[in-house]
Amino acid sequence: DIQMTQSPSSVSASVGDRVTITCRASQDISSWLAWYQQKPGKAPKLLIYAASSLQSGVPSRFSGSGSGTDFTLTISSLQPEDFAAYYCQQANSFPLTFGGGTKVEIK
Amino acid sequence: QVQLQQWGAGLLKPSETLSLTCAVFGGSFSAYYWNWIRQPPGKGLEWIGEINHGGSTKYNPSLKSRVTISVDTSKKQVSLKLSSVTAADTAVYYCARGSGSGNYRGVLDYWGQGTLVTVSS
Numbered sequence: 001d002i003q004m005t006q007s008p009s010s011v012s013a014s015v016g017d018r019v020t021i022t023c024r025a026s027q028d029i030s031s032w033l034a035w036y037q038q039k040p041g042k043a044p045k046l047l048i049y050a051a052s053s054l055q056s057g058v059p060s061r062f063s064g065s066g067s068g069t070d071f072t073l074t075i076s077s078l079q080p081e082d083f084a085a086y087y088c089q090q091a092n093s094f095p096l097t098f099g100g101g102t103k104v105e106i107k
Numbered sequence: 108q109v110q111l112q113q114w115g116a117g118l119l120k121p122s123e124t125l126s127l128t129c130a131v132f133g134g135s136f137s138a139y140y141w142n143w144i145r146q147p148p149g150k151g152l153e154w155i156g157e158i159n160h161g162g163s164t165k166y167n168p169s170l171k172s173r174v175t176i177s178v179d180t181s182k183k184q185v186s187l188k189l190s191s192v193t194a195a196d197t198a199v200y201y202c203a204r205g206s207g208s209g210n211y212r213g214v215l216d217y218w219g220q221g222t223l224v225t226v227s228s
Contacts, residue, residue: 032210043201043218091213095167096154
């Protein structure tokens with residue numbers, strides 16, 4: 001199985017801050033990486049697929065980059081509705097695997 | 108607008124079989140893969156398996172011996188069965204759509220609302 005490692009596990013930030021979350025795969029996954037946002041009590045929501053493609057309807061302050069084993073999710077200017085947990089997931093091979101998550105909290 | 112609605116028993120005893128169903132409303136059913144994912148309380152996400160309209164499945168090896176995913180194309184429904192449950196299977200279970208073909212089937216673009224299943228004696 002491909003192991004996905006996210007860092008940090010949590011981050012405290014203020015509205016307007018730039019936030020970057022990192023995800024590392026245990027082997028080359030090309031660009032087959034997705035990012036999800038999850039709010040308490042809700043299902044995950046797809047933000048980014050193929051490492052850098054923005055899902056329809058997702059604000060442009062979210063962006064993704066990377067290929068191979070190292071990926072980042074950036075929120076350019078944090079908004080109140082962005083306080084949530086974020087997960088990366090590899091779609092290169094089965095079983096699909098997720099990172100452990102990053103919780104973005106209010107400073 | 109695609110919607111996934113899921114249901115099933117929320118409280119099980121150890122050794123019983125978990126059974127959940129997910130109905131798909133809107134969009135094509137046969138063009139996509141349908142997945143089950145679970146999330147223990149306060150923890151991360153674990154992929155359980157997928158199925159297509161023809162009944163072709165892939166399972167997570169960690170659960171493969173206990174999992175069965177099936178499909179009813181006439182009703183646009185997929186079902187999950189997990190046998191011999193223990194407290195470690197306590198989780199919110201989600202169904203989700205794989206967004207396309209090839210590797211895109213591993214990108215999960217629509218999710219059900221989730222069902223909390225608790226295993227307790």
